[in-house]
Amino acid sequence: DSGVTQTPKHLITATGQRVTLRCSPRSGDLSVYWYQQSLDQGLQFLIQYYNGEERAKGNILERFSAQQFPDLHSELNLSSLELGDSALYFCASSVGDRSYEQYFGPGTRLTVT
Amino acid sequence: GESVGLHLPTLSVQEGDNSIINCAYSNSASDYFIWYKQESGKGPQFIIDIRSNMDKRQGQRVTVLLNKTVKHLSLQIAATQPGDSAVYFCAERHGQNFVFGPGTRLSVLP
Numbered sequence: 547d548s549g550v551t552q553t554p555k556h557l558i559t560a561t562g563q564r565v566t567l568r569c570s571p572r573s574g575d576l577s578v579y580w581y582q583q584s585l586d587q588g589l590q591f592l593i594q595y596y597n598g599e600e601r602a603k604g605n606i607l608e609r610f611s612a613q614q615f616p617d618l619h620s621e622l623n624l625s626s627l628e629l630g631d632s633a634l635y636f637c638a639s640s641v642g643d644r645s646y647e648q649y650f651g652p653g654t655r656l657t658v659t
Numbered sequence: 660g661e662s663v664g665l666h667l668p669t670l671s672v673q674e675g676d677n678s679i680i681n682c683a684y685s686n687s688a689s690d691y692f693i694w695y696k697q698e699s700g701k702g703p704q705f706i707i708d709i710r711s712n713m714d715k716r717q718g719q720r721v722t723v724l725l726n727k728t729v730k731h732l733s734l735q736i737a738a739t740q741p742g743d744s745a746v747y748f749c750a751e752r753h754g755q756n757f758v759f760g761p762g763t764r765l766s767v768l769p
Contacts, residue, residue, distance in 0.1 A: 650702030
């Protein structure tokens with residue numbers, strides 16, 4: 547158990563809908579990272595937050611957004627969902643801004659039908 | 660859970676043998692590299708890392724080698740055990756972005 551929690555574990559929704567994925571980092575970790583893992587594209591970095599502020603952006607679509615709250619939990623919002631958004635979404639956390647040892651949560655499996 | 664990367668390259672090794680997993684990275688400006696292990700139904704797990712100013716780093720039963728000339732990274736696992744069966748990813752960091760390789764599935768034969 548990495549200490550990172552993600553909810554929900556599974557999510558099934560229809561195209562065009564909007565969903566919110568939630569992540570709680572390990573106790574003491576200030577950075578939260580979001581990743582998407584799909585069969586055809588592998589693991590892709592989406593975005594990083596550090597202590598409430600956006601720190602780095604990867605391959606995140608404009609339909610997706612994220613935020614980190616004062617209690618350090620983070621939410622990833624996915625809107626106007628398409629079939630291709632079906633994937634595993636992982637959250638990871640680390641102690642600092644440039645700490646490379648990231649601890650991954652168990653993931654949320656999103657299925658868009 | 661559902662298998663990740665059903666068509667990944669697979670390395671099959673006998674239990675007790677050494678495993679070598681290779682990775683070609685893309686950006687010569689990448690300054691940091693990480694190996695992750697992902698077991699079925701779980702998130703990636705950090706194994707070992709190496710900075711670009713190093714050629715080799717050893718951990719417990721694992722060694723990472725970095726060849727910057729040919730942009731190649733390898734992970735060596737000594738005395739491979741059944742619990743090592745998983746998908747292994749390399750990741751490179753350049754700027755603030757992390758780029759992951761496609762992964763290699765390691766299968767340990769009894």
